[in-house]
Amino acid sequence: MCNTCGCNVTHGNAHLLAPGAKLYRTDDGHESVSVLRHLLHENDRTAAHNRAHFDRHGVLAVNLMSSPGAGKTALLEATIDAIGRELSIAVIEGDLETENDAERIRRRGVHAIQITTGSACHLDAHMVHDALHQLDLSQFDIVFIENVGNLVCPAGFDLGQHHNVVLLSATEGDDKPAKYPVMFRAADLVLLSKCDLLPVLGDFRPEQARLHLQELASTAPVFEVSARSGAGLGAWVDWLLAGTAGLEHRPGRTDAAAPEPQNPAP
Amino acid sequence: MHELAVCQALIDQVTGIASSRNAREVIEINVQIGPLSGVEPHLLQQAFSVASAGTLAEGAALNLTTMPVQVRCQQCHRVTTALPSRLVCGHCGDWRTRVVSGDDLLLTTVELSTAGIPSLTH
Numbered sequence: 001m002c003n004t005c006g007c008n009v010t011h012g013n014a015h016l017l018a019p020g021a022k023l024y025r026t027d028d029g030h031e032s033v034s035v036l037r038h039l040l041h042e043n044d045r046t047a048a049h050n051r052a053h054f055d056r057h058g059v060l061a062v063n064l065m066s067s068p069g070a071g072k073t074a075l076l077e078a079t080i081d082a083i084g085r086e087l088s089i090a091v092i093e094g095d096l097e098t099e100n101d102a103e104r105i106r107r108r109g110v111h112a113i114q115i116t117t118g119s120a121c122h123l124d125a126h127m128v129h130d131a132l133h134q135l136d137l138s139q140f141d142i143v144f145i146e147n148v149g150n151l152v153c154p155a156g157f158d159l160g161q162h163h164n165v166v167l168l169s170a171t172e173g174d175d176k177p178a179k180y181p182v183m184f185r186a187a188d189l190v191l192l193s194k195c196d197l198l199p200v201l202g203d204f205r206p207e208q209a210r211l212h213l214q215e216l217a218s219t220a221p222v223f224e225v226s227a228r229s230g231a232g233l234g235a236w237v238d239w240l241l242a243g244t245a246g247l248e249h250r251p252g253r254t255d256a257a258a259p260e261p262q263n264p265a266p
Numbered sequence: 267m268h269e270l271a272v273c274q275a276l277i278d279q280v281t282g283i284a285s286s287r288n289a290r291e292v293i294e295i296n297v298q299i300g301p302l303s304g305v306e307p308h309l310l311q312q313a314f315s316v317a318s319a320g321t322l323a324e325g326a327a328l329n330l331t332t333m334p335v336q337v338r339c340q341q342c343h344r345v346t347t348a349l350p351s352r353l354v355c356g357h358c359g360d361w362r363t364r365v366v367s368g369d370d371l372l373l374t375t376v377e378l379s380t381a382g383i384p385s386l387t388h
Contacts, residue, residue, distance in 0.1 A: 030293060031378040033283055039276045039297065039305075039371045122268050153268035156304045156371075178351040182304035185353075185365075217337065217353045217363045 043157055046125035050132060050160025057137035060244045061145065063159050065183065066167035067176075068149030071193040071227055073101045075167065075236075076144055078227035080108045082237050087141040087244065092131045094123040094148045101146065111135070122153035125160055141244055151176070155183040163188040163243060170194045170204045177212035184213060187220045189239060196226035272305050272371070273313035277323050280376055284322040289378035292326040296375045300333040300368035301350045307332060335368030 038044060054061040064072045080089055091112040093102040096119070105112035113131045115123060128145060135143070145161060147154040166187035168176050171194060177184040184190065190213060192206050210222050221239070225232035276297070284292050299307055307330045314328045337348045339355035345366060346356030354361045 029380050031287060031289065031380045033287070033376045033378060035279070035283065035373045035376055037279065037373050039272055039279070039373055041279060042275055120268075120271065122271075124271065152304065156268060156272070181350045181353075182302055185302065214361045215352045215354055217361055217365070 040157065043125045046129050047158035047160040050125055050129055051162070052160075053132055053137060054143065054160065054162065055247070057140075058247045059137050059140050060142045060240070060247055061159075061161040061163075062142065062240070062243070063145045063147060063154075063161035063164050064167065065147045065151075065154045065164060065186075066149060066169070066193075067151045067172060070149070070167040070169040070172065072146050072149070072167055073104055074227040075191070075193060075225070076105060076146065077108060078230065078233055079144075079237070079240070080105070080110050082233055083240065084108065084110065087241075088139060090135055090140045090143045092123075092128060092135075092143060092145045094127070094146060096121070096148060111140075117148060121148055121150050122157055123147050123159060124157045128159045142240065151180040151183045155180075155186045162247075165189045165191060167191045167193045168209060170197045170201055172204075174204050174206070174209040175212055177209060177216055177218075181216050185216050185218060187213075187218065190218075190220050190222045191236065192222060192224045194226060194228070195224040195231060196229040198224075269305055269309040270313045270317060273310055273317045276310075276373060277314075277317050277321055279373060280326075281322045283376055284378055287378060287380065289322065289380050291379045292323040292376060293379050294327045294329060294375075294377035295323065295373070296329045296331070296377075298331050298333050298370045298372040298374055300370040301335055302365060302369035303371040305371055333367050333370045336366050337363035338366045339363050 051061070064075070066072055076091060089110050091105045091110060092115060093105065093112055094115045094117060095101055096117055099114045102112040102114035113134050115127050115131055117123065117127070123145065145159055164186050166184060168190060170192065192209060198204060198206070206224055213220065213222060223232050223235045225236055280292055280295055299305060299310070311328060311330065318324045318326065335348045335350055336345055337353050337355065338345045339358060339360055340362045341360040342355060342358040344355065344357045348354065348356060350368070353363055353365060355363050
Protein backbone atom coordinates (compact mmCIF):
# COMPACT_ATOMS: atom_id res chain seq x y z
CA MET A 1 0.00 0.00 0.00
CA CYS A 2 1.03 3.57 -0.54
CA ASN A 3 2.46 5.26 2.52
CA THR A 4 3.85 8.21 0.62
CA CYS A 5 0.81 10.40 0.00
CA GLY A 6 -1.63 9.01 2.55
CA CYS A 7 -4.00 7.48 -0.03
CA ASN A 8 -4.31 4.40 2.12
CA VAL A 9 -6.36 6.37 4.65
CA THR A 10 -9.96 5.20 4.30
CA HIS A 11 -13.24 5.69 6.12
CA GLY A 12 -12.49 2.46 7.93
CA ASN A 13 -9.12 3.40 9.37
CA ALA A 14 -9.13 7.22 9.50
CA HIS A 15 -10.04 7.14 13.21
CA LEU A 16 -6.68 5.54 13.96
CA LEU A 17 -4.93 8.66 12.68
CA ALA A 18 -7.02 11.19 14.63
CA PRO A 19 -5.24 13.28 17.31
CA GLY A 20 -4.62 11.13 20.34
CA ALA A 21 -5.35 7.89 18.46
CA LYS A 22 -3.04 4.94 18.19
CA LEU A 23 -1.37 5.94 14.92
CA TYR A 24 -1.63 9.72 15.23
CA ARG A 25 1.20 11.68 13.68
CA THR A 26 1.42 15.40 13.14
CA ASP A 27 2.50 16.95 9.88
CA ASP A 28 5.86 17.93 11.36
CA GLY A 29 6.76 14.28 11.89
CA HIS A 30 5.80 13.99 15.54
CA GLU A 31 3.85 11.08 16.84
CA SER A 32 1.96 11.13 20.10
CA VAL A 33 1.57 7.76 21.77
CA SER A 34 -0.81 7.24 24.64
CA VAL A 35 0.70 4.63 27.00
CA LEU A 36 -1.00 4.79 30.44
CA ARG A 37 1.21 2.15 31.97
CA HIS A 38 2.92 1.91 35.33
CA LEU A 39 6.62 2.74 35.19
CA LEU A 40 7.47 -0.59 36.80
CA HIS A 41 5.27 -2.55 34.40
CA GLU A 42 8.03 -5.08 33.61
CA ASN A 43 8.76 -5.67 37.29
CA ASP A 44 5.04 -6.12 38.00
CA ARG A 45 4.76 -8.65 35.16
CA THR A 46 7.61 -10.72 36.59
CA ALA A 47 6.10 -10.38 40.08
CA ALA A 48 2.81 -11.79 38.79
CA HIS A 49 4.79 -14.65 37.23
CA ASN A 50 6.53 -15.33 40.57
CA ARG A 51 3.19 -15.26 42.38
CA ALA A 52 1.77 -17.77 39.91
CA HIS A 53 4.74 -20.06 40.70
CA PHE A 54 4.07 -19.80 44.44
CA ASP A 55 0.34 -20.36 43.94
CA ARG A 56 0.86 -23.39 41.73
CA HIS A 57 2.83 -25.07 44.48
CA GLY A 58 0.65 -23.83 47.33
CA VAL A 59 3.61 -22.01 48.85
CA LEU A 60 3.02 -18.98 51.06
CA ALA A 61 5.42 -16.18 50.09
CA VAL A 62 6.15 -13.53 52.72
CA ASN A 63 8.23 -10.42 52.04
CA LEU A 64 9.93 -9.15 55.22
CA MET A 65 10.89 -5.49 55.20
CA SER A 66 12.32 -3.14 57.83
CA SER A 67 15.18 -0.77 58.49
CA PRO A 68 18.60 -2.40 58.93
CA GLY A 69 18.95 -4.07 62.32
CA ALA A 70 15.24 -4.28 63.19
CA GLY A 71 15.58 -8.03 63.68
CA LYS A 72 14.38 -9.67 60.45
CA THR A 73 16.94 -12.49 60.58
CA ALA A 74 16.44 -13.01 64.33
CA LEU A 75 12.70 -13.25 63.72
CA LEU A 76 13.31 -15.86 61.02
CA GLU A 77 15.54 -17.86 63.34
CA ALA A 78 12.86 -17.81 66.06
CA THR A 79 10.19 -18.68 63.48
CA ILE A 80 12.21 -21.66 62.25
CA ASP A 81 12.61 -22.83 65.85
CA ALA A 82 8.85 -22.47 66.40
CA ILE A 83 7.40 -24.08 63.25
CA GLY A 84 10.35 -25.56 61.36
CA ARG A 85 9.27 -29.07 62.31
CA GLU A 86 5.70 -28.66 61.11
CA LEU A 87 6.33 -26.65 57.99
CA SER A 88 9.08 -26.74 55.44
CA ILE A 89 10.65 -23.29 55.14
CA ALA A 90 12.98 -21.71 52.61
CA VAL A 91 14.50 -18.24 52.83
CA ILE A 92 15.63 -15.87 50.09
CA GLU A 93 18.06 -13.40 51.63
CA GLY A 94 18.68 -9.97 50.10
CA ASP A 95 21.73 -8.04 51.20
CA LEU A 96 24.05 -5.51 49.62
CA GLU A 97 27.05 -7.58 50.65
CA THR A 98 27.95 -10.79 52.54
CA GLU A 99 26.20 -14.13 53.03
CA ASN A 100 26.10 -13.65 56.82
CA ASP A 101 22.31 -13.74 57.15
CA ALA A 102 21.97 -16.74 54.83
CA GLU A 103 24.62 -18.54 56.90
CA ARG A 104 22.62 -17.89 60.07
CA ILE A 105 19.52 -19.42 58.46
CA ARG A 106 21.46 -22.43 57.12
CA ARG A 107 22.81 -23.12 60.60
CA ARG A 108 19.16 -23.80 61.52
CA GLY A 109 19.09 -26.50 58.81
CA VAL A 110 16.92 -24.40 56.53
CA HIS A 111 17.53 -23.86 52.83
CA ALA A 112 18.64 -20.26 52.20
CA ILE A 113 19.50 -18.55 48.94
CA GLN A 114 21.50 -15.37 49.09
CA ILE A 115 20.89 -12.55 46.64
CA THR A 116 23.76 -10.10 46.85
CA THR A 117 22.46 -6.88 45.34
CA GLY A 118 25.74 -4.97 45.25
CA SER A 119 24.75 -1.33 45.14
CA ALA A 120 21.01 -1.96 44.71
CA CYS A 121 19.10 -0.90 47.80
CA HIS A 122 16.12 -3.22 47.26
CA LEU A 123 15.10 -6.55 45.77
CA ASP A 124 13.08 -6.58 42.57
CA ALA A 125 10.91 -9.25 41.00
CA HIS A 126 13.62 -10.29 38.52
CA MET A 127 16.13 -11.01 41.30
CA VAL A 128 13.55 -13.11 43.14
CA HIS A 129 12.67 -14.89 39.91
CA ASP A 130 16.32 -15.86 39.43
CA ALA A 131 16.46 -17.10 43.03
CA LEU A 132 13.33 -19.19 42.49
CA HIS A 133 15.16 -21.10 39.77
CA GLN A 134 17.39 -22.45 42.55
CA LEU A 135 14.42 -23.60 44.66
CA ASP A 136 12.26 -26.67 44.17
CA LEU A 137 9.02 -25.11 45.38
CA SER A 138 7.32 -28.49 45.64
CA GLN A 139 9.46 -29.07 48.74
CA PHE A 140 8.30 -26.04 50.72
CA ASP A 141 5.30 -24.60 52.55
CA ILE A 142 6.60 -21.08 53.18
CA VAL A 143 9.19 -18.98 51.39
CA PHE A 144 10.37 -15.94 53.32
CA ILE A 145 11.98 -13.20 51.31
CA GLU A 146 14.15 -11.11 53.61
CA ASN A 147 14.44 -7.82 51.77
CA VAL A 148 17.37 -5.42 51.99
CA GLY A 149 17.23 -3.47 55.26
CA ASN A 150 15.75 -0.17 54.08
CA LEU A 151 12.45 1.59 54.83
CA VAL A 152 12.30 3.43 51.51
CA CYS A 153 13.19 1.59 48.31
CA PRO A 154 11.86 -1.97 48.83
CA ALA A 155 8.30 -0.66 49.22
CA GLY A 156 8.10 0.24 45.53
CA PHE A 157 8.81 -3.20 44.11
CA ASP A 158 6.29 -6.03 44.01
CA LEU A 159 8.19 -9.33 44.27
CA GLY A 160 5.27 -11.70 43.82
CA GLN A 161 4.79 -12.21 47.57
CA HIS A 162 1.40 -12.90 49.11
CA HIS A 163 2.02 -10.67 52.11
CA ASN A 164 4.27 -7.80 53.10
CA VAL A 165 5.36 -7.92 56.72
CA VAL A 166 7.06 -4.81 58.06
CA LEU A 167 9.08 -4.85 61.29
CA LEU A 168 9.39 -1.79 63.48
CA SER A 169 11.78 -2.36 66.35
CA ALA A 170 11.44 -0.83 69.79
CA THR A 171 14.85 0.80 69.37
CA GLU A 172 13.47 2.96 66.56
CA GLY A 173 11.02 5.82 66.97
CA ASP A 174 7.33 5.04 67.32
CA ASP A 175 6.66 7.70 64.66
CA LYS A 176 8.38 5.70 61.90
CA PRO A 177 5.04 4.97 60.17
CA ALA A 178 4.47 8.72 59.74
CA LYS A 179 8.01 9.23 58.47
CA TYR A 180 7.91 6.33 56.01
CA PRO A 181 4.26 6.23 54.89
CA VAL A 182 4.96 4.45 51.60
CA MET A 183 6.56 1.49 53.38
CA PHE A 184 4.02 1.21 56.18
CA ARG A 185 1.06 1.58 53.82
CA ALA A 186 2.36 -1.48 51.98
CA ALA A 187 2.30 -3.61 55.15
CA ASP A 188 -0.23 -6.41 55.50
CA LEU A 189 1.11 -7.05 58.98
CA VAL A 190 3.28 -4.92 61.25
CA LEU A 191 5.49 -6.53 63.89
CA LEU A 192 6.75 -4.36 66.71
CA SER A 193 10.00 -6.24 67.26
CA LYS A 194 12.40 -6.35 70.23
CA CYS A 195 9.42 -5.67 72.51
CA ASP A 196 11.37 -7.26 75.40
CA LEU A 197 13.30 -3.96 75.43
CA LEU A 198 10.20 -1.77 75.86
CA PRO A 199 10.48 -1.49 79.67
CA VAL A 200 14.18 -0.63 79.41
CA LEU A 201 13.82 1.96 76.67
CA GLY A 202 10.72 3.64 78.02
CA ASP A 203 10.26 6.06 75.11
CA PHE A 204 8.76 3.75 72.50
CA ARG A 205 5.02 3.64 72.97
CA PRO A 206 3.35 0.86 70.97
CA GLU A 207 -0.02 2.64 71.12
CA GLN A 208 1.60 5.67 69.48
CA ALA A 209 2.95 3.48 66.66
CA ARG A 210 -0.55 2.02 66.23
CA LEU A 211 -2.03 5.50 66.05
CA HIS A 212 0.42 6.54 63.34
CA LEU A 213 -0.45 3.40 61.39
CA GLN A 214 -4.13 4.16 61.71
CA GLU A 215 -3.52 7.64 60.33
CA LEU A 216 -2.17 5.94 57.20
CA ALA A 217 -5.58 4.24 56.88
CA SER A 218 -3.77 0.97 57.56
CA THR A 219 -5.93 -1.99 58.47
CA ALA A 220 -2.90 -4.23 59.04
CA PRO A 221 -2.83 -6.09 62.35
CA VAL A 222 -0.02 -5.12 64.72
CA PHE A 223 1.72 -7.70 66.92
CA GLU A 224 4.31 -7.02 69.59
CA VAL A 225 7.00 -9.69 69.37
CA SER A 226 10.40 -10.54 70.74
CA ALA A 227 12.56 -13.06 68.93
CA ARG A 228 14.80 -13.23 71.99
CA SER A 229 12.21 -13.86 74.71
CA GLY A 230 9.65 -15.52 72.44
CA ALA A 231 6.94 -13.11 73.56
CA GLY A 232 4.19 -12.62 71.01
CA LEU A 233 5.53 -15.24 68.63
CA GLY A 234 2.34 -17.29 69.05
CA ALA A 235 0.23 -14.65 67.29
CA TRP A 236 2.81 -14.39 64.49
CA VAL A 237 2.91 -18.16 64.03
CA ASP A 238 -0.90 -18.35 64.01
CA TRP A 239 -0.98 -15.62 61.38
CA LEU A 240 1.48 -17.60 59.23
CA LEU A 241 -0.45 -20.86 59.68
CA ALA A 242 -3.68 -19.10 58.68
CA GLY A 243 -1.83 -17.85 55.59
CA THR A 244 -0.68 -21.32 54.58
CA ALA A 245 -4.14 -22.74 55.23
CA GLY A 246 -5.57 -20.13 52.87
CA LEU A 247 -3.56 -21.49 49.97
CA GLU A 248 -4.58 -24.54 48.02
CA HIS A 249 -1.84 -27.05 48.49
CA ARG A 250 -0.49 -29.26 45.78
CA PRO A 251 -2.63 -32.39 45.40
CA GLY A 252 -1.10 -35.44 46.97
CA ARG A 253 1.18 -33.47 49.24
CA THR A 254 1.69 -35.49 52.36
CA ASP A 255 5.14 -34.62 53.57
CA ALA A 256 4.34 -31.24 55.12
CA ALA A 257 4.45 -32.63 58.65
CA ALA A 258 7.79 -34.34 58.17
CA PRO A 259 9.96 -32.26 55.86
CA GLU A 260 13.03 -33.72 54.28
CA PRO A 261 16.24 -32.38 55.84
CA GLN A 262 17.38 -29.45 53.75
CA ASN A 263 20.79 -29.12 52.24
CA PRO A 264 22.75 -26.53 54.14
CA ALA A 265 23.89 -24.81 50.96
CA PRO A 266 22.37 -24.43 47.48
CA MET B 267 18.35 5.75 45.29
CA HIS B 268 15.90 3.32 43.68
CA GLU B 269 14.96 6.18 41.34
CA LEU B 270 17.73 5.02 39.00
CA ALA B 271 16.13 1.56 38.76
CA VAL B 272 12.71 3.12 38.22
CA CYS B 273 14.18 5.44 35.60
CA GLN B 274 15.83 2.57 33.74
CA ALA B 275 12.49 0.77 33.65
CA LEU B 276 10.89 3.94 32.28
CA ILE B 277 13.54 4.31 29.58
CA ASP B 278 13.20 0.64 28.60
CA GLN B 279 9.47 1.16 28.10
CA VAL B 280 9.89 4.40 26.19
CA THR B 281 12.67 3.21 23.89
CA GLY B 282 10.70 -0.01 23.26
CA ILE B 283 7.75 2.06 22.07
CA ALA B 284 10.02 4.35 20.03
CA SER B 285 11.79 1.55 18.19
CA SER B 286 8.57 -0.36 17.52
CA ARG B 287 7.36 2.76 15.70
CA ASN B 288 10.64 3.41 13.91
CA ALA B 289 10.99 6.76 15.65
CA ARG B 290 14.19 8.69 15.13
CA GLU B 291 14.12 10.10 18.63
CA VAL B 292 11.95 10.68 21.68
CA ILE B 293 10.93 14.32 22.06
CA GLU B 294 8.90 14.28 25.24
CA ILE B 295 7.91 11.84 28.01
CA ASN B 296 4.96 12.57 30.28
CA VAL B 297 4.69 10.90 33.67
CA GLN B 298 2.22 11.29 36.51
CA ILE B 299 3.82 10.85 39.89
CA GLY B 300 2.36 10.94 43.40
CA PRO B 301 4.08 11.47 46.77
CA LEU B 302 2.87 8.02 47.87
CA SER B 303 4.64 6.29 44.97
CA GLY B 304 7.87 6.48 46.95
CA VAL B 305 9.68 8.05 44.01
CA GLU B 306 11.13 11.54 44.38
CA PRO B 307 10.48 13.62 41.23
CA HIS B 308 13.76 15.54 41.34
CA LEU B 309 15.78 12.34 41.82
CA LEU B 310 13.95 10.73 38.91
CA GLN B 311 14.74 13.82 36.83
CA GLN B 312 18.43 13.62 37.78
CA ALA B 313 18.56 9.89 37.07
CA PHE B 314 17.00 10.48 33.65
CA SER B 315 19.89 12.49 32.26
CA VAL B 316 22.28 9.71 33.26
CA ALA B 317 20.15 6.71 32.32
CA SER B 318 18.94 8.09 28.98
CA ALA B 319 22.44 8.78 27.63
CA GLY B 320 23.07 6.85 24.43
CA THR B 321 19.43 5.77 24.06
CA LEU B 322 16.64 7.03 21.78
CA ALA B 323 15.38 8.97 24.80
CA GLU B 324 18.55 11.02 25.19
CA GLY B 325 17.70 14.71 25.15
CA ALA B 326 13.96 14.13 25.58
CA ALA B 327 12.01 16.37 27.91
CA LEU B 328 10.80 14.41 30.95
CA ASN B 329 7.67 16.13 32.22
CA LEU B 330 6.65 15.02 35.68
CA THR B 331 3.18 15.99 36.83
CA THR B 332 2.88 15.71 40.59
CA MET B 333 -0.50 14.34 41.59
CA PRO B 334 -2.20 15.50 44.79
CA VAL B 335 -2.80 13.08 47.65
CA GLN B 336 -6.54 12.54 47.87
CA VAL B 337 -8.56 10.09 49.90
CA ARG B 338 -12.14 8.92 49.75
CA CYS B 339 -13.72 8.47 53.15
CA GLN B 340 -15.53 5.17 53.58
CA GLN B 341 -17.80 6.75 56.20
CA CYS B 342 -18.86 10.12 54.78
CA HIS B 343 -17.86 9.24 51.17
CA ARG B 344 -16.26 12.63 50.51
CA VAL B 345 -13.00 13.02 48.59
CA THR B 346 -10.56 15.30 50.40
CA THR B 347 -6.91 16.28 50.12
CA ALA B 348 -4.56 14.68 52.64
CA LEU B 349 -0.93 14.64 53.73
CA PRO B 350 1.17 11.59 52.78
CA SER B 351 1.78 10.92 56.48
CA ARG B 352 -1.83 11.49 57.51
CA LEU B 353 -4.42 9.93 55.23
CA VAL B 354 -7.48 10.66 57.36
CA CYS B 355 -10.66 12.20 55.98
CA GLY B 356 -10.35 15.99 55.76
CA HIS B 357 -14.06 16.36 56.37
CA CYS B 358 -15.07 14.02 59.19
CA GLY B 359 -11.60 12.99 60.41
CA ASP B 360 -12.27 9.25 60.10
CA TRP B 361 -9.21 7.10 59.39
CA ARG B 362 -11.02 4.55 57.23
CA THR B 363 -10.19 6.00 53.83
CA ARG B 364 -8.97 4.84 50.44
CA VAL B 365 -6.31 6.66 48.47
CA VAL B 366 -7.81 7.77 45.15
CA SER B 367 -4.84 9.84 43.98
CA GLY B 368 -1.25 10.31 45.06
CA ASP B 369 0.26 6.83 44.66
CA ASP B 370 0.56 7.24 40.88
CA LEU B 371 3.65 6.30 38.91
CA LEU B 372 2.23 6.32 35.41
CA LEU B 373 3.72 6.78 31.97
CA THR B 374 0.90 8.64 30.23
CA THR B 375 2.16 9.73 26.80
CA VAL B 376 5.31 9.74 24.70
CA GLU B 377 6.00 12.20 21.87
CA LEU B 378 8.16 10.75 19.12
CA SER B 379 9.88 12.20 16.11
CA THR B 380 8.98 10.08 13.11
CA ALA B 381 9.27 10.28 9.34
CA GLY B 382 6.42 12.77 9.20
CA ILE B 383 4.16 10.77 6.88
CA PRO B 384 0.88 9.17 7.94
CA SER B 385 1.52 5.46 7.96
CA LEU B 386 -0.73 2.50 8.54
CA THR B 387 1.99 -0.10 8.21
CA HIS B 388 3.79 -0.59 11.49
